[in-house]
Every structure is written in C-alpha cells, then in structure tokens.
Amino acid sequence: MINIGKNYIPEQVKRAHMIAVCGTGMGALASILKDQGIAVTGSDEKVYPPMSDFLMNRGIKINEGFDKKNLLYNPDLVIVGNTVKKNNPEVLAIKERGLYFCSMPQAINRFAVCDKKPLLVVGTHGKTTTSSVLAWILYHADLEPGFIIGGILNNFKSNYYSGKGKYIVIEGDEYDTAFFDKGSKFLHYDPNIAILTSVEFDHADIFKDLNHVKKAFDAFISKISETGRLIAFDNDPNIEELIKDRNCRIQTYGKKHDSNWRLGWVSIEPPWTLFEVFENNRKFGKFKTKLMGEHNLLNILSVIACAHNLKIKPGVISKALETFEGIKRRQQVRGQKKQITVMDDFAHHPTAVYETIRAVKPYYPDGRIIAVFEPRTNSSMRRTFQDVYPKAFDKADIVCIRRPSLLEKIPHADRFSSEKLVCDLKTRGKDAHYFRDTDSLISFLVNTALAGDLILIMSNGGFDNIHERLLEKLDN
Numbered sequence: 001m002i003n004i005g006k007n008y009i010p011e012q013v014k015r016a017h018m019i020a021v022c023g024t025g026m027g028a029l030a031s032i033l034k035d036q037g038i039a040v041t042g043s044d045e046k047v048y049p050p051m052s053d054f055l056m057n058r059g060i061k062i063n064e065g066f067d068k069k070n071l072l073y074n075p076d077l078v079i080v081g082n083t084v085k086k087n088n089p090e091v092l093a094i095k096e097r098g099l100y101f102c103s104m105p106q107a108i109n110r111f112a113v114c115d116k117k118p119l120l121v122v123g124t125h126g127k128t129t130t131s132s133v134l135a136w137i138l139y140h141a142d143l144e145p146g147f148i149i150g151g152i153l154n155n156f157k158s159n160y161y162s163g164k165g166k167y168i169v170i171e172g173d174e175y176d177t178a179f180f181d182k183g184s185k186f187l188h189y190d191p192n193i194a195i196l197t198s199v200e201f202d203h204a205d206i207f208k209d210l211n212h213v214k215k216a217f218d219a220f221i222s223k224i225s226e227t228g229r230l231i232a233f234d235n236d237p238n239i240e241e242l243i244k245d246r247n248c249r250i251q252t253y254g255k256k257h258d259s260n261w262r263l264g265w266v267s268i269e270p271p272w273t274l275f276e277v278f279e280n281n282r283k284f285g286k287f288k289t290k291l292m293g294e295h296n297l298l299n300i301l302s303v304i305a306c307a308h309n310l311k312i313k314p315g316v317i318s319k320a321l322e323t324f325e326g327i328k329r330r331q332q333v334r335g336q337k338k339q340i341t342v343m344d345d346f347a348h349h350p351t352a353v354y355e356t357i358r359a360v361k362p363y364y365p366d367g368r369i370i371a372v373f374e375p376r377t378n379s380s381m382r383r384t385f386q387d388v389y390p391k392a393f394d395k396a397d398i399v400c401i402r403r404p405s406l407l408e409k410i411p412h413a414d415r416f417s418s419e420k421l422v423c424d425l426k427t428r429g430k431d432a433h434y435f436r437d438t439d440s441l442i443s444f445l446v447n448t449a450l451a452g453d454l455i456l457i458m459s460n461g462g463f464d465n466i467h468e469r470l471l472e473k474l475d476n
Helices: 024-035 052-057 089-099 104-113 129-139 210-223 237-242 294-311 314-323 350-363 418-427 440-448 463-476
Strands: 015-017 038-045 061-064 077-080 098-104 117-122 146-153 157-160 169-173 176-178 181-184 193-195 231-232 249-254 263-270 272-280 284-290 333-335 340-345 370-372 398-402 433-434 453-456
Touching: 015 024, 015 089, 015 193, 024 038, 024 052, 024 104, 024 146, 052 061, 077 089, 077 104, 098 104, 104 146, 104 169, 104 237, 117 129, 129 146, 129 169, 129 294, 129 314, 157 440, 169 263, 181 210, 193 210, 193 294, 210 237, 249 294, 263 294, 284 294, 284 314, 294 314, 294 350, 333 463, 350 370, 350 453, 370 418, 370 440, 398 418, 398 440, 418 433, 433 453, 440 463, 453 463
Parallel strands: 015 038, 015 077, 038 061, 077 098, 117 169, 117 193, 146 169, 193 231, 231 249, 249 263, 340 453, 370 398, 370 453, 398 433
Antiparallel strands: 146 157, 176 181, 263 272, 272 284, 333 340
16 A cells, blocks of 8 residues: 555545546546535546536536646545556645545445445456346346446446445456555455456456466455355356355356356347246246347346346346347447448457457348457557457458557557558458558448448447548448
C-alpha cells in the first residue's frame, strides 16, 4: 500500500470527486453516488460521448484534463480509477490537502454493495454478457437487483441499476485495482455466488504469464466462504486445476455428461437459437435466445444455474431470455445498407475473435463474413498473441487487419505486427488485407462487400467511428 493521504472512506460523504470518471465502471459508480444524493464531480483526459453525455445527463460535472484545481473545493472523498498514475496532478493534490481517497472497488463495496448479496461474474471471457443476462433474469423475476456491468444493457439503456432488492450483480475484473493497490479488483468482493467462465492469459501489461493470471484467480477462489457457491465452466484445464480441494460449494456447467448443468441439443432458427438444458442429467427445460453462438449458450447456462440456486422458476428464466435485448458492442448490428449488415463487437483476445466469428457465421448463410479487426488492447498490440491470431480468423471469408492506432505506447521490441498477421493469414489460404488507416479500410469495404455479406468489426475502442462512416458510404 502506498501512502499518499488517507486511504479510508469517512462515515459521511456528501461530496465526491472521481479521477478518470469516464471509464465504464467509474461512470456507473458516479451515477450510483448521484442517486444516493452525493454531489459528484469528475475529471478525465478524453471526455467524449457516449460516457460524457451519459454522465452530464445525470448532472455530474466533468472536468477536461487532470488539474490540482479540481480538488480545491476539498471533497469528502476522492475515488481513484485504476488507470491513474501516482504522479497524476490530482493524486499529488490528495496528498497535499490530506484528503480521503479510495479505489473504485472500495467505493462499490461501501456505496453499492452495502448489505446486498453480491453475485459476481469473473473470467477472461464472457463476463459482460453473462452479468447482463443474469441481471435481466433477476429483474424479470421481480427481485429488483442492483448491478454494475462493463457494458450498456439495451433493456435498461444503462450499465448500472440501483435496485432495492437483496442482490447485486457485479462484473468482476482481474485487472489491478489502483496504483496503490496492485491486487485484482475482484478480490475486494465477497460473493454469495460466483460464476467462473474461463481462465486464459490476457492483460499482458500487468500479468507476466498464465501462471501469474492463475494466481489471481486462485486468490479469488480461496476467498469464497464455505457458504458461498462457485459455478465453474467444465472444459477449461486451468479452471479444473483451480477448483480442486476448495472449501466453497462448487457446481460445474458445460457439455460434459457428468457436469451439474449440461447443454443439450441446439437448433439454430434465425433469429433464434433453441436449446435444451439438463440438471444432473435430468431435463431442466427448453429455452430460446437471440444471442448467437455456443459460447453465449454456455454463458446463459451458467446464469440458468445461478438463477436456479436463487429459486427462480424455469418459466421465468425462459421468458427473461426471450426478452433479453442484448448489450451494446456485443454482436450489435449497427445497420444494414444494400443488404450488407454492419456488426460491432468488442472481441479482441484471439479466443474471443474465433468464437465471435464462429457464432455469427450460421446466421448469415447467404453471404460472406468479412472480419475487420483493430488490435487495440495492451495485450493485442503486443507480440504476445502474434502466432495465435492467424487461427482465430479461420472461419472468416475475408479478413481486414488495421495497423494499431496506439502502437507507439508499446516498446518497439514488444510490438504486434499487423503486416505479419496478414502474411500468416495468406499462408493459411485466407483472403487477407492490411490497412495503415481507417479511410483506406472503409474504401476497400465499400468496393468489396456484396448483398448478403456481414461486415463484422471487432475492436475494444471507437475505431474512428468506422461503423457510422461505413454505413454512410454504403448508402451512397
């Protein structure tokens, strides 16, 4: 722990300031504080929609850039985002003024969790979708859950909800907490039930290797109490190793015959996917969803297991799944022009890229899948997955790779090469193309796409507003 002031939340907080407020989780927390009558201010370096509009519509003042003067009014508490460095001017002001400060998870525990029972979703993949489906099922069951999730739920048009019920759904993040607390965020929570979807190497900027990642998840599982429950995916060797000899109650889910919860037959009838679920090899029910892909069916299966543990009836679960409207930036259709569909997805890890392409392909049988990828995360811009990415695009018909726009952030020797990826894809017989900028990429797509094609755009960033610009060009 680094001492910069008073890492403590005082009993009374009437005014709070948030450093790096425009992050998804920080924005949700800011809104929750506002709902509780706390006057909230915030600051960030890149203040732009949709989060800037989201916060300002809630009456939260946002300062552009970090400056000591933003703390001149002496807030009762300063909440520090995990991207904030110790030499940030506002961090220095905390020390100079002797202000109380805390991390985002500390604040969530105090102001959002309170006496609620946390339902935590953790794992390398699928956290946002799994958390969102769980929150909607609980809401549909009239349990009035609170939730804080890393994506905007279309049913709520929000990534948070200050529910009055006894449960709160939290998307648990293995990323570090703050510069003064390098432990994973999810270590701050005491889950009533936890869902573990997957454990792979990711976040190469903070984890050294897979073993380092596994240590974080090991610490998390070790903290689950004997009365807590862990619902774990059955086909991940890292999870299988991690859940051995644990004190908490464990249920498994997946496709294995001996799992507690098993996915049965699946039938794709666009726009629906119909599927069967078994509990301990007894038929539990038939369900349908508009979410695409086996990976999403497995995410839903874990939620069904959790919901059953909360005594939610299968009929209620079924109706909730049918009315779930998805999440922004997860298989989100942004528009269709000249029978060409443009879809936005957050996929960036090689496994997520592969599963996303595999998921959407059966729903567009009359056209090609044109996969567009922008490596943008700290992991994808590094050489970490250089030799893994080529296989991730196997099910795409055409592949377009953009040069990372933030590549200068990465040391030269560690940088990912989009050119090499395209060469490797061509070696695998793929129709692959490299682009230095978004303008040339859009021009290629406009001249290449045909009626019936799906242009699947994958990036965890704004990607130069490529979706709207592309739809506009296709309309000409």
